[in-house]
Amino acid sequence: MSETIGVAVVGAGGWGKNHVRNFASQRGASLRWVCDRSEAALAPVTRAWPDVKTTTSIDDVLADEGVRAIVIATDAPTHHDLAKKALERGRDVLVEKPLTLGASTSAELCDLAERGQRILMVGHLLLYHPAVERLKQIVDSGELGEVLYVTSQRTNLGVVRRDENAWWSLAPHDLSVAAYLLGAEPESVSASGGVFLQKERGIEDVVFATVRYRGGKLAHVHVSWLDPHKTRRLTVVGTKKMAVFDDASPDMKLTLFDKGVEPPPAALTYEQGVRIRTGDIVVPALKMAEPLGRETEAFLEAVRTRVPPLASGRSGHAVVRVLEAGQRSLAEAGRRVDIGL
Numbered sequence: 001m002s003e004t005i006g007v008a009v010v011g012a013g014g015w016g017k018n019h020v021r022n023f024a025s026q027r028g029a030s031l032r033w034v035c036d037r038s039e040a041a042l043a044p045v046t047r048a049w050p051d052v053k054t055t056t057s058i059d060d061v062l063a064d065e066g067v068r069a070i071v072i073a074t075d076a077p078t079h080h081d082l083a084k085k086a087l088e089r090g091r092d093v094l095v096e097k098p099l100t101l102g103a104s105t106s107a108e109l110c111d112l113a114e115r116g117q118r119i120l121m122v123g124h125l126l127l128y129h130p131a132v133e134r135l136k137q138i139v140d141s142g143e144l145g146e147v148l149y150v151t152s153q154r155t156n157l158g159v160v161r162r163d164e165n166a167w168w169s170l171a172p173h174d175l176s177v178a179a180y181l182l183g184a185e186p187e188s189v190s191a192s193g194g195v196f197l198q199k200e201r202g203i204e205d206v207v208f209a210t211v212r213y214r215g216g217k218l219a220h221v222h223v224s225w226l227d228p229h230k231t232r233r234l235t236v237v238g239t240k241k242m243a244v245f246d247d248a249s250p251d252m253k254l255t256l257f258d259k260g261v262e263p264p265p266a267a268l269t270y271e272q273g274v275r276i277r278t279g280d281i282v283v284p285a286l287k288m289a290e291p292l293g294r295e296t297e298a299f300l301e302a303v304r305t306r307v308p309p310l311a312s313g314r315s316g317h318a319v320v321r322v323l324e325a326g327q328r329s330l331a332e333a334g335r336r337v338d339i340g341l
Helices: 016-025 039-048 058-062 076-088 103-115 130-141 166-182 291-305 313-331
Strands: 005-010 029-035 053-055 069-072 092-096 120-123 147-157 186-194 206-213 218-224 226-238 242-246 254-262 275-282
Touching: 005 016, 005 058, 005 291, 016 029, 016 039, 016 069, 016 291, 029 058, 039 053, 053 058, 058 076, 069 076, 069 291, 076 092, 076 103, 092 291, 103 120, 103 313, 120 291, 120 313, 130 166, 130 226, 130 242, 130 254, 147 166, 166 186, 166 206, 166 218, 166 226, 166 313, 186 313, 206 313
Parallel strands: 005 029, 005 069, 029 053, 069 092, 092 120, 147 218
Antiparallel strands: 147 226, 186 206, 206 218, 226 242, 242 254, 254 275
16 A cells, blocks of 8 residues: 655645645545645635644644645745745645746756755646647657647636736646647747736736747747637647647547648649648547646655656746746747747
8 A cells, every 4th residue: 555645735725725625635645734824715724624734834834744745836926935945844846837937946946856856846737637648649659740830729818817927827838738749849939918907017918929949840829818718729730630639628628630731742833732631530538537636646656756757847947948038028029039948
């Protein structure tokens, strides 16, 4: 029987309450503490799980030697300081996305974790989505041919944030999946956005960004919290087939299209054009499971085995590098910004 791991969740509001629910019910985990600065956020925890201790100070959590792993699900500006404190005290850490709000601070956390032989994981939830897992298998099998580019749309009306823009809030999901599917290093990004709701704070509500990867591959990302449609769609275009991951669809999460365009033989003239090929549309059967539950299991498994998870700290750092370069591009009217190593 696998060992039981003592866990604490820091941040009980917003997405944090979902972590509390998952770890409270997860086999192999013992939720010992929930920490939040707000007593109001802690009250539902006490009612639902009276045996779980609550506190407004992370120092209480760190003083408990029974806590081996800590989940940081607070606002993004606090991620670095809280994760650093936990790592320095010898804990394994799962940090919600984005890992931090800067490449230097995310690199610092990765270095700290590696020096201390600690697990550092990032909440790149979609990497644990069954449809994305299947899509990765399809890409790696060569069924799509050579993957040329990826496009994604992540839009809705709200939630409007005050401490990060739509780029930092929403794009980490799609950037992590794009990097996973393309298997290539990002080289540059150009981004344009609009500030409409909080002009005094200069927070972009909508962003359109193009990321260029080694080998000529592209990813185009559209994020917005000022849109009438809730859209969660990612399209992968290959030389043989194309695929669409639609997380908002109740029964067609993943669709494969046997469609493509074949360049004309050299003997043909331009007027004769290229040949469009259209074949079957297939919806693969998926064994669905809650991505957050699978992410929780992956974190606990990494803590037990000491093997870095798929959504490792380094993968989180790679995403932050793209986000930071994209932010510079936003500030410079869409100038193409190289992504430093």
